[in-house]
Amino acid sequence: MDKHLHIISFDVPYPTDYGGAIDVFYKIKALHKLGIKIHLQTYEYGRGQQDELLKYCETVNYYKRDTGFRSFSFSLPYIVNSRDNEEMMRRILNDDYPVLMEGLHTTFFYNHPDFLKRKAVLRAHNIESLYYTGLAETEDNLFKKIYFKNESRLLEKYEAVVIKKIPTLFMTLHDAGHYCNKENVNWGLLPVFHPNEIITCQEGIGSYCLYHGNLGIPENEKTAIWLLQNVFNDLPVPFVIAGKNPSKKLEALAHEKQHTCIVANPSDNEIKDLIQRAHINVLPAFNKTGIRLKLVNALYNGRHVVVNDEMVCSTNLESACHIGNNAAGMKSIIIQLYHQPFTGEEIKLRENLLNTYYNNDTNARKLIPWLY
Template sequence: MDKHLHIVSFDVPYPADYGGVVDVFYKIKALHQLGVHIHLHCFEYGRGEQPELEKYCTEVHYYPRQEGHKGFSLQLPYIVASRNDEELWKRLNADEHPVLFEGVHCTYGISNGAISKKNIAIRLHNTEFEYYKQLGKWESSLVRKAYMNHESRLLKRYEEKLKDHLILSLSKDDCTTYRKLFKATNIHYLPAFIPTSMVTSKTGKGNFILYHGNLSVAENEKTATWLLEKIFRDLDIPFVIAGKNPSDKLVELSHKWPHTCIVANPSETELNDLIQKAQVHILPSFTQSGIKLKLLNALFKGRHVLANDAMINGTGLENACQKANNTTEFKYHAFRLFHKEFTDDDIQIREGLLQEQFNNKKNAMVLMRVLQ
């Protein structure tokens, strides 16, 4: 019997160039390889229609996100209220196929009763209320800070209402939070779907330490600034920052010391080259949420990874990383790892951890099994 699945995506999942859509896109590819007929529904707000998706989906539908005041609600989080489309709910109700909602973002139809079917699941990308609360701490704009805090309060109330549905979380820690805080009983860990399961890290030694990320995101700019001012101002080791759209302030700061620099807007090829040539990937995070693509990139392609609890806890990858949680620990381990050769044994340990957990085919089979 043919298997069908509706997937409702918070954004157009191609190109797969940031964390959330990477999971969606490679999930679609893995399901397609299993022979699943995918009915994809995307909220579109700037990425445009993507013919590439038609290679893997039986049908692809696009719906406009109601941005600005049109998507505002006093009762619902903006990320939810702005993703409401009557045509979408009608299509989902028109057959008996199961539905996977990608993110809390897409669940408006559940909350208002527009979805009548029972065979549905929610892919939890973050504990969203906590994520927005943490983002608010790092916002310099008072208006943005107020928005993040308001959204966090609405999300906490909203996420509690989803507790009785089948939830598939990217993070073990998020599973724990939902169980403890919301008393959720039907939540399960399903690892991220990723571009490759092959470790391509090179043995030997590189000659710089790397931090990479989307530098237009407030948290990432704060992290890069913290690394420059608190770690590498005193640690005389070559340090490279790479990422999209750095601010003029960050560019200026990165040139303050002779051993630090920044690579703005690297191409995918350039970034992969930096990742493979670096000796250490230094990845602190100030928000604990899901699993970050840059961590997986570093583990699959790079040498030593140095990260804190917020970056690695709940990912199942703790044993593949060196942990540090304050400036003293980051300095000590950055210096130690910079002089420590990366060996075949290191690669074998990493391959064992990654290939056991991040097996797209196996995880796609698990997904279809729990949705039946």
């Protein structure tokens, strides 16, 4: 008998140009490969309808997200309240297929009497309250800072209730630890899904150090600026920053010195090429929630990877990385590694770790028993 599944996505998961979309899209592909008939219910608010999704889904339905001031609430987080959609609810209740809710954003219906009878699982992409606290800390605009702080407060209350009601799959043990020690929480671990199928790391020595990410996200811009001002300020090795939508401020800072530069809005293939050609991927983070696809991509495709504890927390990837927890520590590691060839033994270590924890097919098979 065919197995059907509703997936509620917080955003259109194609093109795969940011972390949340990447995780959802490659999860859909992996489940489709295993014969699951997917009915995608997705909110659309700027990314448009995507024919690519029909290759892997039986049906794709798009719903308007109600953005604007009328979705602000004193009791519900904006990311949840703005996704209230009765048409979606009616469509899902027309059958008895299980439901995979991608992100806390998609849980508006969790307490509906009819929905409570359904087999449903929440996939938590991170601890949203902590994520929004981090956004508030890195935001300079006063209005946005107030919004992020209030959203974090509402999310903390909302998360605690929802996670007790719906079985929840976290990306990391750190995220699970935020709630799994509390009573009546049914939880499991499901690592991030990603586009990598084989390891393409190259032995030998690369040409520069690299930081990559979506530079339009305040946390990533903060990280890039921190590296420019604290690590590569007086470290005379080539340093490249690459990613989407860099600000004028970041572009100016990246071109202040002869040994630093920025590559704006590279394609997916260009990013992969930059990762492969780099000698060291330098990837610090400033919070521990969720998992960074940039780390997974660097380990699949790059040479040496230098991180801090926040980046590798609960990923099982610590042994494949070099860890420095401040600017001085990162400088010291980079100096040691910059003329040190990347070896086949290091590639074998990565193959073992990545195939054990981050194989899409294996993780899709782990997901299925939660749904049926």
